[in-house]
Amino acid sequence: MSDSTSEAGSESTSTPRRDFIREMVADDVATGRFGRGPATRFPPEPNGFLHMGHAKSICLNFGIAQEFGGTCNLRFDDTNPATEDVRYVEAIQRDVQWLGFQWDNLFYASDYFEKLYEIAESLVLKGKAYVDSQNEEEIRAGRGTVTSAGTPGPYRDRSVEENLDLLRRMRAGEFADGTHVLRAKIDLAHVNMIMRDPLLIRIRHAHHYRRGNDWCIYPLYDFAHGLSDAIEGITRSLCTLEFKDSREIYDWLVKEAGFEHPPTQIEFARLELDYTILSKRKLLRLVNDGHVTGWDDPRMPTIAGLRRRGVRPEAIREFCETIGVARKDARVEIAAFEHAVRNDLNMEVPRVLCVLNPLKVVLTNYPEGQVEDLDAPSFPHDVPKTGSRSMPFSRELYVDRDDFMEDPPKKFYRLAPGKEVRLRFGYLITCNEVVKNDAGDVIELRCTYDPATRSGQAPDGRKVQGTIHWVSAAQALSCEVRVYDRLFSQPDPDAVPEGQDFISALNPQSLVVIPDAKIEPSVANDPIGSRYQFERTGYFMSEVESSTPEKLVFNRIVGLRDSWAKEVKRA
């Protein structure tokens, strides 16, 4: 952010490191090469929900506009009637805004169809484009291969008049799908396959979600994209690496169309994240095949999913900043994202105690019927926030089953027969007796508390290693907790054995529902959607769709780092 420059003398020690794209934009500003301010755009196709990969692009495009006083448009690249839907354009707008960005203009490539058509005619007139009437297979065959040149088809040298006539009749709807296409006339032997007379326009008698049935010739990506950028006065068109080879046709088209100071394409590496998948096509399959509950399933890497899970936009922006932008394919560890999420939440959300897997504890020497209120600060000492709540304490409590072992290994600092632990914000207790049912399951612990240790400290100075969380049985609220974990069980979900696909890599444990957890009563009247750290467990948010005042439901946003689990794994 902008720290004040008024601070004395210190040479800009905090000049932010710039990536290669920002360097270029800074240079554009310095040299005035475009004759206009920096202008970027975020151009999603409305055929799915936005995900983390888009978040990277959004932060880049909108971020550059903010930092350099430029503009950033939201443009829907809606040139394929088969896949697009208003529902997606609405979701995309909501997600961009939720991330904290506002576009300068909202545009649709489908509004440029007429303009694009005019450009197409002008290319025909210049002899730079022709109508090809070969079928798909013939065109493919005529393109050659990466190592051999293509061969001209029989329609390549049609006259300008014939091309123009055919193009007009294509537009008028006289021809069936696939009978003709408009192609740029460039070079069938070009080393760049994309330049071998790329297809510009195809016939599609289909319903377009915005144009209805009034338009039947649809521009292909390469034709529409650069020219749309140029029409909007974009200066730098930021896209991912796989479009590298498209840059040549991009430049060719904006030049042939006669744009002054046309935009220039810059490519950066697309984001890949461990243990998840960032491909709209594959995410759509998860949705359609019912592997998740929808695009906003909290396990999805979509913006909507992360929002529902409880992640804040600040964390996503912070993450995008830390991963940077470069020209090398980057696979980022999901741990880095989880770190950003914790880092954000740590400074923001209050701590509460929630027992996920309740085990009853009876304090045999605590007066029956007595309830005392313990004061519990909501934030640890190093979070600069204040506030506290009171926690009822009584003879019957719940602690977490994980915090008790009947036959503990060494270095287990929690409850075990004969062992003493500290109850967070409360007394030291010692376990004296383990009660089991007929099946041999532990159903209750009978303990004694030390009345002199209300502060958590023993007056005699004895050390107690473990501190565990707890709730008072009578006052605790029952709640449902949905423990979300990684969607896939391996870092690269596509790296599966022959014959299988990413579906087989799904993590069967990605959602574990705990129907009856016990949470301290202080949260009872908090608004739905409140976030907390459940101490020693993780960060949680009350589920917006499912929580009711009668029955709270919590999503686990992210767990805490767990060194004991690591210790266990090591053993």
Add this chain to the structure above:
RNA sequence: UGCCCCUUAGCUCAACUGGCAGAGCGUCUGACUCUGGAUCAGAAGGUUCCAGGUUCGAAACCUGGAGGGGCAACCA
């Protein structure tokens, strides 16, 4: 097999036009002594893929090699 891109710490990545190779995660140690897990501090960790060359100086530029990726959709 043609063209293009990439190769830097254990891992994932930075390093503007050649000028002391840096982060995050992970690991280890310490502090806070009421979160075993938060947070903070410190440490360890490098033949910049290899071989040559240019230069006072190369991760960066040049040549060759090795390994990985992209491109031959009427998708974007």
